[in-house]
Every structure is written in C-alpha cells, then in structure tokens.
Amino acid sequence: RVSELQLAMVGLSMRLHTEESEAIATGLQRSMVDVAQRYRKGGVRNLGVKSSLFYVLFGARMPAVLTELGFITNPADAELLSQRWYRRKLATSMARTIREALSLTKPTNSLKPKGN
Numbered sequence: 772r773v774s775e776l777q778l779a780m781v782g783l784s785m786r787l788h789t790e791e792s793e794a795i796a797t798g799l800q801r802s803m804v805d806v807a808q809r810y811r812k813g814g815v816r817n818l819g820v821k822s823s824l825f826y827v828l829f830g831a832r833m834p835a836v837l838t839e840l841g842f843i844t845n846p847a848d849a850e851l852l853s854q855r856w857y858r859r860k861l862a863t864s865m866a867r868t869i870r871e872a873l874s875l876t877k878p879t880n881s882l883k884p885k886g887n
Contacts, residue, residue: 788834788835789822791834793820794872795834797820799865802867825837834872840861
C-alpha cells in the first residue's frame with residue numbers, strides 16, 4: 772500500500788522528468804508502430820502515448836516509460852510476438868530510439884569530467 776507521502780514524492784519525481792519521458796515515449800511509439808506496420812497483416816491501430824502514475828514506474832528518478840508491444844489475446848499480435856525474429860526487430864528498434872534520446876540529453880554536472 773502506498774502512503775500519501777510516497778505518492779506525493781513519486782508525483783514530484785515524475786514531474787521532474789515528464790518532458791523527457793514523453794519525448795522518449797513518443798519516439799518509442801513511433802518506432803514500434805513502424806515495425807508493426809511492416810510485419811503485421813491487416814495494419815496497426817496506433818493507441819498513442821498515455822501519461823499516468825503507473826505503479827511499476829513509482830520511484831523512478833530518471834525518465835521512464837512503460838511500453839506495450841501488442842496483445843497476446845489478439846491472434847495476429849500473439850503470432851508475431853511468438854516469433855523470435857519479430858521480438859528482435861522490436862528490441863533493436865527500441866534500443867536505437869533510446870540511444871538517440873540519450874544522445875540528445877545534455878550531460879549533468881555530475882557526469883562532466885572534473886576541472887572542466
């Protein structure tokens with residue numbers, strides 16, 4: 772059970788990284804939809820990026836996103852997600868998007884070499 776203080780602290784922490792998280796989430800959404808459109812028969816319904824206090828992201832002190840790559844209750848999604856090559860395509864695309872997002876972030880003072 773989450774106390775009111777914990778909830779307030781999580782809310783504050785999330786607000787500090789909201790812009791970065793939304794930018795990363797938008798990039799990931801775009802890249803996942805691109806991959807799915809290439810390989811999923813019948814097209815893809817883009818459900819967009821949502822913002823909320825997801826419990827699994829509580830306590831994150833950095834930009835954080837939660838992704839949904841498909842629905843195993845959907846036969847077309849389940850078939851693709853059962854294929855190793857497809858999961859690898861998704862993972863590669865996600866890694867590329869995250870790497871690009873990280874390269875766009877300015878380093879913090881704690882990461883700068885001393886004396887500069």
